[in-house]
Amino acid sequence: MIKVIEIKNIKGIQYKKFELDIIPNKPSILVAPNGFGKSSLATAFKSMNNNRIHLQEDDYYKGDQTNSPQIKIEYKKSDEETVNLEATNEENSISSEIDYFVINNQLKPRGVGSRYGRATARLEIEDIILIDRIPQNVNFVFSVADLKDKFGCNGRVLPNIRDVFNNLKLVEKISEHYQDLQRANGQRIQESINSIIAKINTQQLAAQHLLKWIEDNCLNNLQRINNLNTIGDLINKFNIYPNSIVKSYLAAIQLIWIYHQNKTDFKKACTYKKYLLDKQQIDEVLSDFNCTWKKIRPSETHGKLVVKFPEATQISNGQRDILTFIAMLLRAKQKLKKSANILVIDEVFDYLDDANLIAAQYYITRFINDFKTNERCIYPLILTHLNPNYFKNYAFSDQKVYYLDKSTIQVKNNLIKLLRNRMHETIKEDVDKYLLHYNPNTINKRVAFRALQLPECWGEGENFINHLNEEIQQYLDDNTYDPFAVCGALRIKIEKIAFEQLQNEDARNEFLKTHKTRSKLEYVETKGIISPESHYLLGIIYNEGMHWKENIDNISPIASKLENLVIKNLIRNIIKQQNENKT
Numbered sequence: 001m002i003k004v005i006e007i008k009n010i011k012g013i014q015y016k017k018f019e020l021d022i023i024p025n026k027p028s029i030l031v032a033p034n035g036f037g038k039s040s041l042a043t044a045f046k047s048m049n050n051n052r053i054h055l056q057e058d059d060y061y062k063g064d065q066t067n068s069p070q071i072k073i074e075y076k077k078s079d080e081e082t083v084n085l086e087a088t089n090e091e092n093s094i095s096s097e098i099d100y101f102v103i104n105n106q107l108k109p110r111g112v113g114s115r116y117g118r119a120t121a122r123l124e125i126e127d128i129i130l131i132d133r134i135p136q137n138v139n140f141v142f143s144v145a146d147l148k149d150k151f152g153c154n155g156r157v158l159p160n161i162r163d164v165f166n167n168l169k170l171v172e173k174i175s176e177h178y179q180d181l182q183r184a185n186g187q188r189i190q191e192s193i194n195s196i197i198a199k200i201n202t203q204q205l206a207a208q209h210l211l212k213w214i215e216d217n218c219l220n221n222l223q224r225i226n227n228l229n230t231i232g233d234l235i236n237k238f239n240i241y242p243n244s245i246v247k248s249y250l251a252a253i254q255l256i257w258i259y260h261q262n263k264t265d266f267k268k269a270c271t272y273k274k275y276l277l278d279k280q281q282i283d284e285v286l287s288d289f290n291c292t293w294k295k296i297r298p299s300e301t302h303g304k305l306v307v308k309f310p311e312a313t314q315i316s317n318g319q320r321d322i323l324t325f326i327a328m329l330l331r332a333k334q335k336l337k338k339s340a341n342i343l344v345i346d347e348v349f350d351y352l353d354d355a356n357l358i359a360a361q362y363y364i365t366r367f368i369n370d371f372k373t374n375e376r377c378i379y380p381l382i383l384t385h386l387n388p389n390y391f392k393n394y395a396f397s398d399q400k401v402y403y404l405d406k407s408t409i410q411v412k413n414n415l416i417k418l419l420r421n422r423m424h425e426t427i428k429e430d431v432d433k434y435l436l437h438y439n440p441n442t443i444n445k446r447v448a449f450r451a452l453q454l455p456e457c458w459g460e461g462e463n464f465i466n467h468l469n470e471e472i473q474q475y476l477d478d479n480t481y482d483p484f485a486v487c488g489a490l491r492i493k494i495e496k497i498a499f500e501q502l503q504n505e506d507a508r509n510e511f512l513k514t515h516k517t518r519s520k521l522e523y524v525e526t527k528g529i530i531s532p533e534s535h536y537l538l539g540i541i542y543n544e545g546m547h548w549k550e551n552i553d554n555i556s557p558i559a560s561k562l563e564n565l566v567i568k569n570l571i572r573n574i575i576k577q578q579n580e581n582k583t
Helices: 038-046 144-151 168-174 178-184 189-200 207-217 219-223 227-236 245-261 263-289 315-336 353-375 413-423 428-435 444-452 461-476 483-500 505-513 517-526 531-536 555-562 565-583
Strands: 002-012 013-022 029-030 070-075 082-088 098-105 109-111 120-125 128-131 298-301 304-307 340-344 378-386 400-403
Touching: 013 029, 013 038, 013 400, 038 340, 038 378, 082 304, 098 189, 128 263, 128 315, 128 531, 144 245, 168 227, 168 263, 178 189, 178 245, 178 263, 178 298, 189 207, 189 219, 189 245, 189 400, 207 219, 207 245, 207 400, 219 227, 227 353, 227 413, 245 263, 263 304, 263 315, 315 353, 340 353, 400 555, 413 483, 428 461, 444 505, 461 483, 461 565, 483 505, 483 517, 483 531, 483 565, 505 517, 517 531, 531 565, 555 565
Parallel strands: 029 378, 029 400, 098 340, 340 378
Antiparallel strands: 002 013, 002 070, 070 082, 109 120, 128 304, 298 304
């Protein structure tokens, strides 16, 4: 678990401390408004190399290189030990424990000069290096004839070992078992293997009959040999030799011998096969998304595997965004190798269309599952200014939302209690009709409010409305205020303005019977009365503030909007309009 991230003197952040408690292997959506410093957080992670923080001149806080950068992470490991890690411009203990990678916008402007004094500009998509160094092309060195000679007179029973080396995924798994290959060449294990081979060589049977004899008389003994059984069972799992575990074990014996002949070249060959597998998978993924007329594929360039993109004007924005995102995700897979890893995605998702957004989230889910399957931890930190509770743009089944711009403003406990009890059968109709929407009539629900341990006086609608009005005035006067009370007051005032413009009694009664503020405003429009656009736009605030959701931060997203100066002026104008209507 990542408990705390602290950043100091990086780009737009002088100092911020994020107390997050981020859970591994879940999409973590970090929400904050534009200008808060999300890109500065991404810059912080991108600036770290294995040894220290290395900032570009413009990425120091205020561009001042005397402002020493610092990143701190409080990290709770899988064994429950909590460690405090730190990176500065002189050292980096974070890299010893955690790998990290940042995906952000790859679109860059480029100026082009001219000998005639003119200059032009164009947008370019930066090349994405998927693999920094293509390994040496080394093949597995062996002779089928030599392997059969080594086995003995019944060497004909050996299966073709090339079938193992041609399976790239199997070779990748074999590369994780060098220790088993090494130990299987030990004297005691080799004596056990040779003893069984000697018994096999006493038989004078055709190959197929010999395989059956080995299964009946030797297989159990082979399966009892440590390290050999690990390799044999691994080969069998890939079904290289269908329905023949004996062939899998005979292939394992050959594999052990080949490894012993030249361990260095064997490992180099595994590394190259793994590169071919990565390249093949990268090609397949990019081809799934590449519907452009340009052939965007990885190519080997100067010893690196690189994806080169055409000029930004030659492909659509949507194609560009999803292709660069997927390419960067593939690079992240190559870079994140530790048991704990952080992937920062800096607002990339905010600009994808619906279809590509679904596709991108699908690949993030696959990315997470790969780490879980390999018993490693990945922390995908998705930075966004779009609150998922409003825009419904993120649809991960197990996503968790964190608000970076946490508000210190508090909702009064009695109002929280009312919102939690608003659907109680004794008060739900009256609360919705008289307290949370405008209604010129009054109620008296003191007894029911007292029974629910709510402020008894609020059971009379006028007292509750007065409370809301006091809070919205506190808000406009820049004093401490209850954001949910402000939302309630705002909604009631907007509805009251619309209601009072209706001249017909039947129309007013119909208005009061209409559910939801937007529907009420739309009803008023049918009577020729047009509500200001701001009355609709502010619905995203006042509607959300009249519901309390358990186990999430209800306050921060609303308070951050109320603190916006434009929104505050919109609300001020509505209050002014309502006051003018009174006179």
